[in-house]
Amino acid sequence: MSTRWGFFRSALALSPLLVGFPLLSNWKHYDLPKPIADVIDNVTNVPQVSEYAILEHARYLSEDVGYRTVGTREHALGDAWMVQQAYALQTLCEEAVSAEPGRKLECEVWHQVGSGSHRFDILGKRLYKTYVNLTNIVVRISDGTPAGKKHAALANSHLDSTLPSPGAADDAIAVGALIEAARTLIATRGWEPHHALILLFNNAEESLQDGSHLFATAHPIRNTVRAVINLEAAGTSGPSLLFQATSSAMVAAYAQVPRPFGTIVAHDVFSSGIIMSDTDFRQFELYLGVPGLDIAIVGHGYFYHTRKDRVQYIEAGVAQHMGETAYALLKFLASKESPLLELSGGHEKPQTVFFSFLGAFFIKYSFATAISLHAVLFAASIALISSTPTSVSASVAVLEKKGAENIRRKVPEVSAPSNIGISIFKGILLLSTACLAAVLSANMVALFMVHVLDRPLSWYKAELSCLLLYGPPAFTGALASLNFLGPLFFPTSTNNISNTERTLLQSVLLSYIVIASVVQLAGIGSAVLLTMTAGALLTGLLFDRARGGNRVSLGTYALGQTTPLFFGTELFSTLTDIFVPLSGRMGAEAPAENLVASLTVFSAAYSAPLLLPFFARFGSVILKRALLILTLVTAATITIFSQRDPFDVMHPKRVFVVYNENITTNAVSLGVGTSDIAPGFNTFVQDIAVFLANTSRVGNTGATLKVNTTPMRVEMHEYNGDWDVLYPFSAFLSPYEIALEPYVSAYALGGDPEKTFTVRAINDVVDAAAATRSLTLIIDHPGLIWTTIAFDAHVLSWSLDDDPPTKHARHFVKEASFYGEDKWSIDLVISLHDLPSSSPSSPENMKDPEELVRPHALRVNFVGVQEAAMWPGKAADKAKGGRAMALLEELDAWLEERSQGAVDAMLLGCVGGVIDV
Ligand SMILES: *[C@@H]1O[C@H](CO)[C@@H](O)[C@H](O)[C@H]1NC(C)=O
Ligand SMILES: *[C@@H]1O[C@H](CO)[C@@H](O)[C@H](O)[C@H]1NC(C)=O
Ligand SMILES: *[C@@H]1O[C@H](CO)[C@@H](O)[C@H](O)[C@H]1NC(C)=O
Ligand SMILES: *[C@@H]1O[C@H](CO)[C@@H](O)[C@H](O)[C@H]1NC(C)=O
Ligand SMILES: [Zn+2]
Numbered sequence: 001m002s003t004r005w006g007f008f009r010s011a012l013a014l015s016p017l018l019v020g021f022p023l024l025s026n027w028k029h030y031d032l033p034k035p036i037a038d039v040i041d042n043v044t045n046v047p048q049v050s051e052y053a054i055l056e057h058a059r060y061l062s063e064d065v066g067y068r069t070v071g072t073r074e075h076a077l078g079d080a081w082m083v084q085q086a087y088a089l090q091t092l093c094e095e096a097v098s099a100e101p102g103r104k105l106e107c108e109v110w111h112q113v114g115s116g117s118h119r120f121d122i123l124g125k126r127l128y129k130t131y132v133n134l135t136n137i138v139v140r141i142s143d144g145t146p147a148g149k150k151h152a153a154l155a156n157s158h159l160d161s162t163l164p165s166p167g168a169a170d171d172a173i174a175v176g177a178l179i180e181a182a183r184t185l186i187a188t189r190g191w192e193p194h195h196a197l198i199l200l201f202n203n204a205e206e207s208l209q210d211g212s213h214l215f216a217t218a219h220p221i222r223n224t225v226r227a228v229i230n231l232e233a234a235g236t237s238g239p240s241l242l243f244q245a246t247s248s249a250m251v252a253a254y255a256q257v258p259r260p261f262g263t264i265v266a267h268d269v270f271s272s273g274i275i276m277s278d279t280d281f282r283q284f285e286l287y288l289g290v291p292g293l294d295i296a297i298v299g300h301g302y303f304y305h306t307r308k309d310r311v312q313y314i315e316a317g318v319a320q321h322m323g324e325t326a327y328a329l330l331k332f333l334a335s336k337e338s339p340l341l342e343l344s345g346g347h348e349k350p351q352t353v354f355f356s357f358l359g360a361f362f363i364k365y366s367f368a369t370a371i372s373l374h375a376v377l378f379a380a381s382i383a384l385i386s387s388t389p390t391s392v393s394a395s396v397a398v399l400e401k402k403g404a405e406n407i408r409r410k411v412p413e414v415s416a417p418s419n420i421g422i423s424i425f426k427g428i429l430l431l432s433t434a435c436l437a438a439v440l441s442a443n444m445v446a447l448f449m450v451h452v453l454d455r456p457l458s459w460y461k462a463e464l465s466c467l468l469l470y471g472p473p474a475f476t477g478a479l480a481s482l483n484f485l486g487p488l489f490f491p492t493s494t495n496n497i498s499n500t501e502r503t504l505l506q507s508v509l510l511s512y513i514v515i516a517s518v519v520q521l522a523g524i525g526s527a528v529l530l531t532m533t534a535g536a537l538l539t540g541l542l543f544d545r546a547r548g549g550n551r552v553s554l555g556t557y558a559l560g561q562t563t564p565l566f567f568g569t570e571l572f573s574t575l576t577d578i579f580v581p582l583s584g585r586m587g588a589e590a591p592a593e594n595l596v597a598s599l600t601v602f603s604a605a606y607s608a609p610l611l612l613p614f615f616a617r618f619g620s621v622i623l624k625r626a627l628l629i630l631t632l633v634t635a636a637t638i639t640i641f642s643q644r645d646p647f648d649v650m651h652p653k654r655v656f657v658v659y660n661e662n663i664t665t666n667a668v669s670l671g672v673g674t675s676d677i678a679p680g681f682n683t684f685v686q687d688i689a690v691f692l693a694n695t696s697r698v699g700n701t702g703a704t705l706k707v708n709t710t711p712m713r714v715e716m717h718e719y720n721g722d723w724d725v726l727y728p729f730s731a732f733l734s735p736y737e738i739a740l741e742p743y744v745s746a747y748a749l750g751g752d753p754e755k756t757f758t759v760r761a762i763n764d765v766v767d768a769a770a771a772t773r774s775l776t777l778i779i780d781h782p783g784l785i786w787t788t789i790a791f792d793a794h795v796l797s798w799s800l801d802d803d804p805p806t807k808h809a810r811h812f813v814k815e816a817s818f819y820g821e822d823k824w825s826i827d828l829v830i831s832l833h834d835l836p837s838s839s840p841s842s843p844e845n846m847k848d849p850e851e852l853v854r855p856h857a858l859r860v861n862f863v864g865v866q867e868a869a870m871w872p873g874k875a876a877d878k879a880k881g882g883r884a885m886a887l888l889e890e891l892d893a894w895l896e897e898r899s900q901g902a903v904d905a906m907l908l909g910c911v912g913g914v915i916d917v
Contacts, residue, residue, distance in 0.1 A: 007618045010554055017558055017565065022607075025569035028358045030238050030299065032317025033259060033324060039183070047187035049180050049327050051320040057085075057176030058319070059311045061159070062168035067873030068161045070134070070207040071785030074873070076819035078159045082137045082201050083111055085179055089139055092186050104192045106144035110221075112136040113818075114214045117800045117826075122208070123276060125728040125812070128800045131210040132817035132824050135203045140221060141182060141334075142196035151340045152196035152221070153333035154228040154290075155181075155326065156212060156280050158205035161309075163786075163870070164906030167206075168311045169297055170304060173319050174231035175201055181327040185334075193334035198225060205280055207786065207816030212280035216287035226340040227253075228284045228292035229329055231322060234277070237315035238299025238577070239359070240322045243270045244281055246347035247291030249339035251354050251364055254293055256332040257325045260362035262295075263355040264525035266574060270294075275578065276586075291347035295325065298574075301581030302651045306904040307872055353525045367525065374517040374527075377534050381513055384538070385506045386420060388545055423499075426489040427507025434481040434612055438601050441477030442470040445638065446597035453638075454679045456593045457646035460584060463576040469641045470600040472634040475611070476627060482612050483623050497619055501552050502544075504613040505560070509537040512609065529571065532563040533609055552617065560610050568607025575599045584646075585654055585675040587732030592677050645902075646678050652904035653678065656733055657891065659869070659884045660722040661745035663757060664913035668740040670887075671714065671722060673733025685711045685736040691894050692738065692887075711736040718810045721861040724788040725910050727812055746882065747784065747911045755782050759789060759860045761917045763827075766856055771832040772796060773856055777917065779815065782822040784864030784911055788814045791860045794834055799827040808834045819867075832856055857916035869909025884909025 005013070035051035061068065061078055068078040086109045093107035117130040137159075142148045157174035161167025178199050185191055198221065202211030216222055227250055231240070242262025245251045254260060269275065281294040297318055303309045333340060354364040365373075449469075450456045459466040490500040516530035540560030544552055579599055583592035615623050647653040658671040670692070672685050689711050714720060714735045722737075723730035744750075747757040761775040781787045790812050795804040800813065808831075815824050868874055869881035871888035878885050888907040895903050 004551065005554070007622045010614075010617075013554055014557060014561070017561060021562065021565035022569040025566045026573060029570055029573045031359050032239055032315065033320045035316050035320045040187070047184045049184050049320065049323040051317070051323065053183070054173060054176035054180045054319040054323050055311055055314070057179055058168050058172040058314070061172040061175065062161070062166040062309070062311060066876070067164075067166050067870070068159060069163055069785070069870065069873060070160050070204045070210070070816040071819060071821075072867055072870075072873070073819050075160055075203070079135050079137070079203050082159055082175070082203070083109075086111075086137050086139050086201070089179065089182055089186065092183065093141070096186055100189065103190065104143035104145070104148070105186065106142050107186070108140045108142075110136075110138040110140075110219070112138060112214065112219055114218045115817075116210075116214060116217060118210075118213045118217075119801050119803075120208045122278065123728045123731070126805065127208070127728065128811070128813045129208050129210055129213075130800070130813060130815050130824055130826065131204065131207070131214070132815070132821040134210050134214055134816070134818055136211050136215050136219070137201040137203070138215070138219065138221075139182065139199040139201075140196055141186065141193055141199070143192050143194065148193065149196045149221075149224060151226050152198045152224045153330065153338070153340060154198045154200055154225045154284065154288075154292075155231070155330060156200045156202060156228060156284070157231045158211060158280065159201050159203045160206050160211070162206035162305050163865075163908065164307055164873070164904075165305050165309045166307065166873075168309050169233035169236045169314055169318075170309055171205065171231070171233055173233060173297070173314065173322060177231060177319065177323040177326045180323050181330050184327055185331060191331075194336045195334050195338050195340050196224065197330050197334050202280065204816060208814070209278070209280050209283050210816055212283035213287065216283045222288060225284070225288050225290055226343045227290055227333065228281070228288070229326070229333075230279055230281045230284070230292065230294045231326060232279050232294065232296035234296055234304045235298045235301040235577070235581070236303050236309065236313050237318060238297065239318075240295045240325055241266055241298045241574075242293055242295050242356075243267060243298075244279075244292075244294035245350060245352075245354070246285065247343060248348075248350070248352040248366065249342050250291055250293050251350070251352045253329060253332055253339055254354075255362045255364065257328040257362075259321060259324070259359050260356040261321075261359060263570075263574070264350060264353055264528060265355070265571065267350060268524060268526045269575075269578070275582065285347050289347065291343055293329070295322075297322065298577055301577065302584070304581065305585075306652065306654065308652065308904060349523065350525055353528045355528060367520065367523070370520050370525070370527065370531065371517075373531060374513065374520055377513050377531070377538060378517060381506075381509050381534070381538055384541055384545060385424070385510070388502070388506070388541075423490075423503045424507050424510060427503045428511050430481065430485050430489055430504070431507055431511060431612060433485060434478040435605055437477035437481045438474040438605060439477075439598060441473040441480075442597040442601045443594050445470065445473045445634065446593040448638070449642070450593045450677070453642045455642040455644075456677045456679070457583060458641040458644045459596065460580060460646040461644070461648055461651045463580040464572070466576065466580065466596050466600045467572070467604065469637050470597045471604050472630050472637055474601040474604055476630040476634055478605075478611060479615060479623060479627050479630065482615055483620065483627060486616060486623075487620070497617065498550055498552065501613050501616045504616050505537070505541060505544075505552065505556070505610070508609050508613065509534060509541060512537065529567055529606065532567050533606070536560050536563040537609065552613075557610055557614060561608075564607050564609050568603055571606060572600075572603035575603060581651075583676065584651075585732075588674055588677055588681070588734035590677065590732070646676075647899075647902040649901040652902050653899070655895070655903050655905040656726065656735070657888065657905055657907045658722060658725065658735075658910050659887060659908065660863075660910045660912065661743075661747070661884070662722070662913055663745045663748040663911060664915065666742045666744050666748070668742055669722065670738045670740060671735045672711070672738070673723075673730070673735030675732050681734075682736075685738070687898065688891070688894075689738045692740070692891070711738045718790070718812075719861075721790070721863055721912055721914060722910065724790055724812070724861060724863045724912070725786055725865055725908065727788060727790075727814075743883075745911055757781055757784055757862070757864065757911055757913070759862050759915050759917060761858075766832070768832075772829055773832055773858075774827070774829040775858075775917075776825050776827050777860070778823065778825045779862065780823050781815075781864050783867055784822075785867050786814065786816055787824075787862065787864035788812060789860050789862045791858055793828070793858060794831040796829045796831055798829070830858065859914060859916050861912070861914045863910055863912025866909040866911060871907040881909060
């Protein structure tokens, strides 16, 4: 190209790529299969997975049954429904066999009931879970022979839903998908499983994985499990994402699904723990030691664990995608080609790089291949760079010596390696500075939004919009570095513009390939992102080299930007799908704004690796103009974004309300917390207090309510007994407390003994010589669920596990049990050394300190949720919830009106106290 195109013409020429690739990538990212209604194809008569059937199951569970919180009546109804479904599958099996005599197919059903306890560390806290008579429904599909049952693939979903949610996506849709996948397989004529499939419909995941613990530690067929597939949901739209894969053979199995959607990057992000969440997968890994695949719906995470997790909000095609994925995996794992027998080695850190592409391709290769690939890319890059002529003045000089040396005319001069080395080093320094400047400028804007304007989370309603706010400052920072350092590093006296441009291109290439190699050598498969870019850049530069000439061709940019644009868009969509909704539940103190700003810069930098060379191409006038424009754009977007409210009906704010009756002090209070950094929460709580003060009657109970109208900010620590129901998540809520008029709770001692919430000790023996006290702590909690106790002691041994902390510590034990189970216990042997030998100072306002306090007493905080007082889960039966429920109902109606539906509140009626035993 002899005529040199200017900036605008060049940018225009590249724009189809710059716009088209991200659009294509984004479209494919969210693309879903067409929902199918019929359970049998009406033309071919072949059974098929039907979204309609899956959603019917999800609708039944989430609407006809409702909020299936562990321990509630609805939870028991969900259990009963699933038992019926399991037997229906068994009947289907039997009918299929009688229709096709000789077909090797058997379905067995278990209704597992069991009690247990397990340690469950979460959010950096050591926690124990106990459970009484929780249930699982298990269906095994096999060929009916012992050999066929010897090795099985486990597929898991959970029936229960979390405290404030009907759980249509989380996880009823997965329950439906497994039922539907099983139905399709059984109904397929001639299909016989070579290896068994175990479908686990576990009925306690949200209470911290008790159901999967029960299966993995106590079910008679648990030891036949070789691999697990876990289906989950943290959102309501888009394809189901493969986000954990713990064996290469299982990654290979995933290649069988019709529409693969998953990448090692998601795996690495999830396993880093930054998402602060966990699935049943953990129990199978811990107690069965098997590898597997963890798959979840992640799009539109705003309704995750809210009351809006309803079928009506689930995007069309989501269920179809999950159902077809489950079906394909189960079919493959049950087949003769199944990798189940190779999987005896347990789970492993991934050794396979994998990613899906355009929703149709699934690419995977081993880490060893990745390392070789990097070696090849590196060698090729070095060869290319060292053979590329850098000095235009040199070739011009050659041309000028007309006729003298005709050979040298054709061979442009190659400058000395050390010169190239120094230039590239400067190039890399410039690029690193630009990246740093981009991160800093975006984060400065983030701090400005939070601390100066007080407008954090302005991008919350639209996942991708953070690019508009943080892209411009990031680019400003990067280009400013080029503007200031460029002339310093590459003075025009010794270099011309084309040289600088080419050197920068080579620096980008080398940086990517070196970082990719280092990351891959560290065992992190996400290096593939960098490999992709390096590959594209190398292609672009090879093209440039082959083409020859002084100017770098625009074609080099077109080629070099292909994979970065493609995978960058994918990366950005995945990260924002996860982290933008997450910023609404990360806690009121979390650096959510900076996190989102940083990941935006990260994705933008990844998507535009050739930004600096491109600007270097046009010289400083264009660069300065671009800087001016970007600065203006930054100011404009800050202004526009600062006008935006973070929340609306489709992206509600999460609020946590705990109405607490203290049966030790008779104090009644309303705790109100939030889990995001949006401003104005203080005013919000003040308004609640005013509203309550103005509400002279509570519902139709006739009770009057007086309010101490100044809500107190509660400092969270391990002794806020009234927040223990939500421990350790309570640490994220920065709650306020509004004191209400005291009264004697229906659960208090001295009332109906059938209804009294107590903690007591039996088998109580003090061994003075050994300085120990052994006891069985009994917790009676009629009508209360999710009870938690907390106490300080040096525990020497207990019935929870073999390994209590070896020193005096605060212990938290949480319970979740089946509907109607109202008693649990733990055995303890504690050291007397740090228990009070006489009366410890009793909490203020205690009813009767004399009675409560005794020598060697163990002070136990206890709290639970009233099964009948959870709004809106128990709205259909609200009369049973008494005062608490009446107040929560009124409060919810008021919140709904005040926020115009932009608040999703979890409202719990709790009861608790403290006692010395
Ligand atoms: C078969 O099913 C499709 C899709 O549900 C429908 O459009 C079509 O009319 C059906 N054909 C017959 C012959 O029933
Ligand atoms: C569990 O249920 C069974 C049967 O209903 C009952 O006998 C038992 O006492 C319950 N509790 C525990 C702790 O197993
Ligand atoms: C208090 O209640 C009265 C009557 O229902 C209403 O008119 C008034 O606006 C309320 N005030 C506040 C601050 O909510
Ligand atoms: C009840 O009040 C006592 C005394 O103030 C306190 O220590 C305890 O944490 C409270 N418990 C609950 C559940 O409110
Ligand atoms: Zn779930």
